[in-house]
Amino acid sequence: MDELERIDAYWRAANYLSAGQIYLLDNPLLTEPLRPEHVKPRLLGHWGTTPGLNFCFAHLNRIIRERDQDMIYIAGPGHGGPATVAHSWLEGSYSQVYPHVSQDAAGMRRLFRQFSFPGGIPSHAAPETPGSIHEGGELGYSLAHAYGAAFDNPGLVVACIIGDGEAETGPLATSWHANKFVDPRRDGAVLPILHLNGYKIANPTVLARIPEAELIKLMEGYGYRPHVVAGHDPATVHHLMAETLDTVFTQIDEVKSGSSDHWPMIILRTPKGWTGPATVGGLPVEGTWRSHQVPLAHVHDDPEALAELERWMRSYRPEELFDDTGRPVPDVRATVPAGRRRMSDSPHANGGELLKPLVLPDYRDYAAKVEAPATTTTEPTRVLGALLRDVIAENPDTFRLLGPDEVASNRLGAVFEVTSRAWNAERLPTDENLAPGGRVMEVLSEHLCQGWLEGYLLTGRHGLFTSYEAFIHIVDSMFNQHAKWLESARKIPWRRPVASLNYLLSSHVWRQDHNGFSHQDPGFLDVVVNKKATVTRVYLPPDTNTLLSTADHCLRSRDYVNVIVAGKQPVLDLMTMDQAQAHCARGLGILPWASTDEGAEPDVVLACAGDIPTLETLAAADLLRRHLPDLRVRVVNIVDLMRLQPPSEHPHGMPDVAYDALFTTDKPVIFNFHGYPWLIHRLTYRRNGHDNLHVRGYKEEGTTTTPFDMAMLNDIDRFHLVMDVIDRVPGLGERCAHLRQHMADERMRARAHTREHGEDLPEISDWTWRH
């Protein structure tokens, strides 16, 4: 056999194994005539995209062998599971990690049975699939993942097969532009292969039905050098693909060496369900949407369909591809690269193998100096910027900071002392902080930021994504999928831990008074806590030193999604570094200097989570101390929100006895919360004393106004908290009717003042505990 014949044999083997996964329970090598009981009772899986995925993989393997090329493979099209699984089995890596699915007939039988079967494996590339960093479930993120994997991997080529279905999604449509952020010298290459098989589920695809000249312009407009590989006859397309790949890898070298500016890409136009049944029941199937899932149905009941399935599978000539034991024959195995060069066994696709801990400076060195609590203010994110600057300096190849053009406005600008924004498009003399290879990735697409970071993390690196709180909802669904990936991967022994995905949500709901209602939404936290407690963490550091401690913790953690909410505006410094460290280690605790319970049972607990709710709570405690000096008030601040849950629900959950000791079992608790108030109820509804818990938070009231008015509109302001205390503490209501009215008046006065002058919160410079 010559090289292309061997590639064809490999391709046929992969196609055979793919069809086998969809259809067969038994008789995997077709050593006997196919009978109904050999076929799965419920036919699931997607054939349509599979032959194309197999075709690309087979051809890329030649390049890997010939050039000793480091490469990984991202299967973008949905439900391409049969293909990615088939390859890892053919390459031997599947049996490496799942020894019971051995590379023989018995293993092949198991391989077939388990596919899309109860207790088996998904019908798309997934964490379970060796060689995969990309789930083929929700569509649209393949190319962003590919670029994320390529950053800071100069020797790597990421081959990214893009389905023409997913190419219609927004995230994919903008991902093409990621080439402007690649530094050819320090980053790897992405090779996009746009696979036009023409159809999605039941419809043609847009890119398959525009004139080819238009499609080529589109790709050139995106900044690529497109190459078309099209056809139906396998031999012809084999030749064309091989030639094209040789050209394309030469062009990649040209870009890497600086002699070209434009990365190549391939447009592969082959029939959907290629090599499958051409027609079924008189209707065309190959080359149409009818081959999307299971081209032949009713194989159980219809002998003719069963015979057609057997003809189809035998058309790959399995007897030439597998020996009597079921092992791939030498000609097929000869096409497979060696060892870790196999794409199904690349360490890049099991990034934890490559993960090195960040070199982290001592975060305590950046501490805000705090002589007395709540007397000075600092901008938390500005201080964090200094820490991140040094993280970048110490980890020049393994850490990136991402955001939709908000790094500077979120006051993390110190990072620009040591690096720039990654930018490989035109630069002008007036530009600042733009350079190829910059460690800061800014693009006005939360989807790209998230996709890049996911790809970067899953290939063994570290990062932080900073965004407006309201607009992080743009990537709710990507977060969901990544959390599901982490939850699945956690249970797979051969998947090594990766760095956590860290969000910093600044410009949060309470400081979007000037931007108005559309910018006010703290609901990402609700999305996050719906995912498994094993992988989600939420932190609301109330001041600068707690933010530093939290950030250090998150940057060291593995396999989590960490959400940090912290404002960029000046906030009161509450704790020295030692205190902050201890507070963060506990996750929550009493602020003794703001409390008047003197270690005894309080009359009321003021709980708070989030910087602005904490500020208002402290101000309320001050008012209470002033006006009701005998009232025993305990102020509790919560940094780690998951501490509120029972330990049965979250590993950070605190035992009931500890919860009761802090919050009491029978005293009123006024909880001032950063987000939607019901989230606190959802976390605590099984706690003792839950009936006494009264939560204030954002209740979707907002407009263009002052920060203080935002607090007031949602009843989280200091005056309302005092009124809540009066209303809830037994006996106070009657005694303090006058004070209550006074608070209500003060509230309106303060509001009118801020609204009239367009000013910020009134300063309280004379809090009682300063004396």
Added chain:
Amino acid sequence: MDELERIDAYWRAANYLSAGQIYLLDNPLLTEPLRPEHVKPRLLGHWGTTPGLNFCFAHLNRIIRERDQDMIYIAGPGHGGPATVAHSWLEGSYSQVYPHVSQDAAGMRRLFRQFSFPGGIPSHAAPETPGSIHEGGELGYSLAHAYGAAFDNPGLVVACIIGDGEAETGPLATSWHANKFVDPRRDGAVLPILHLNGYKIANPTVLARIPEAELIKLMEGYGYRPHVVAGHDPATVHHLMAETLDTVFTQIDEVKSGSSDHWPMIILRTPKGWTGPATVGGLPVEGTWRSHQVPLAHVHDDPEALAELERWMRSYRPEELFDDTGRPVPDVRATVPAGRRRMSDSPHANGGELLKPLVLPDYRDYAAKVEAPATTTTEPTRVLGALLRDVIAENPDTFRLLGPDEVASNRLGAVFEVTSRAWNAERLPTDENLAPGGRVMEVLSEHLCQGWLEGYLLTGRHGLFTSYEAFIHIVDSMFNQHAKWLESARKIPWRRPVASLNYLLSSHVWRQDHNGFSHQDPGFLDVVVNKKATVTRVYLPPDTNTLLSTADHCLRSRDYVNVIVAGKQPVLDLMTMDQAQAHCARGLGILPWASTDEGAEPDVVLACAGDIPTLETLAAADLLRRHLPDLRVRVVNIVDLMRLQPPSEHPHGMPDVAYDALFTTDKPVIFNFHGYPWLIHRLTYRRNGHDNLHVRGYKEEGTTTTPFDMAMLNDIDRFHLVMDVIDRVPGLGERCAHLRQHMADERMRARAHTREHGEDLPEISDWTWRH
């Protein structure tokens, strides 16, 4: 003055008014020298994009007048509020709806003060802005909104200014392809104007920094005929823009008449902050990111800055633009179109004015015939498909059905008996149900579906968006913004009610066993209920007839977001049409035939919401009836989830007394829920007897398995519910230890059976109430 001089005067007036909004509290006409107290204390707003927005508006008005063109204007760039507000004031429509902001000096003073000021108006186009259907807060949806507005409006041109910042977002990047879904004969035209001012917040933009030849190819690749208008000198750019618009509208005519296939678009390249301060403190401002927000800061304290501001504002020569009373001079007013042709007064931009109720067939005519409850099955969405087919037939120009290629797979295929999928790209002989003007919009982009539907609804039409439940999270953020729009619009007297945005979430979590973990997520409901109760509704019809009744209700409603969750698989028919109608009207109720409480106080309440949880609950009730015939079990089904909230929280909320009568105050309630269980706690935590409420639901356990196993993994299965009853009803625990063990065994047996055979739920064909 000649025409272009008048346009320039109008432009200068708009620029003057824009700067005035950002800076001035007083002295609006600069009738006296500018003093610090004339300037706002807190300078907010965004100048950078504004002159470009003003420029386009001024020029489009000429076209409207000359051609008597019906046109609306979408301001895509973020924070373009000063521009859109300035125009509606100049056109007189602002004073029409806000008479206190009159078209004179006093009104101009109010116009200036209110902008981005407490109690005032947002800094972006918003519901408050006459002529707007697009909020400029979260970015990326302008072009999708524009196409949605153009569908079925054959006489309309939607001018859509696209910022080069938002052009980096995914949703915008894919929106360009919407031209393949436009039927030139029955739809209007969209004129995209890509405004390259070069910068976003602190960074250059991608599209401004690629070679112009590449940008032109990109636009041609998207299928447009691009026209470049570029420059700095106003006179030059005026001429070029006027010429180009003449060409462009001729080309629009050509497409409309069939003599061209390619819609035109404009690339407008002008400096950011055009006509503003060229430099400040020695640094370039005009033409850089420094003009993004407030080009001159410190005007209060720095006399030089104040003087510079005055020079800048006087550079527009306000004395030539406004008469002594502050009214725009005749030359400025002459450029404004008449009456409803003014873009700021277009009825399309206040779509409720044009809204006609749908002609709805009697949904009762489609009823599934139900002889006895829970004896037959029907596919709910297939029956709904027949209703939707007739809705489409009866409303050929005002209703669209949208989905990411799932209309057929969600079994709504009956619609193709009367219409096709909208498709204006190439068609092949093998295609089915594709045609220009089809009422079904299928594209693999939830963003496009959502954006199109929002644009379609806000211009006074109707629609339904059907999607996989898990992947509707892709548009969480768009939902948030639309809900906020509706909530704001509701409070604006001149905004007329529009049709509700209706979601049908089929292919839901409980039937994604075969697609696996990545496809399992019922959390959209949690996102929805975070928004204001005034605009959100959630329905979980348990069978076909309740789905029909719910759909009819939603299609008639106004100003809501309605979420309907209903499966496509066969479900038990529970109610006759009469019963379904009554049940939906109540929103929840007892299923007497499944209950054994005989109208008396029950021992336990089995509550359920959602089709699969209801099925399992009914099966559990059957088991209880069989094994514990003396136990008084009440089965309550909830269709309208918001009924569970107190009336103080949601208008659908039921009074405590009614809630107590249904759920009791002291008996165990086992609530089997479709979604994440804590959502039920969040809705009911203030209810009597909440401590006795035990909710089962999806707790993020899933894999590739059988439907029944999905139920089991999350403890919503019939056997576990019986075990829950035994555990919760006082006294049963000891008495029924044997039964409990039996249930546990049955459970494992049923699971093993389904997993071994890859089969569906075991049939229960012999439920006790059938006898």
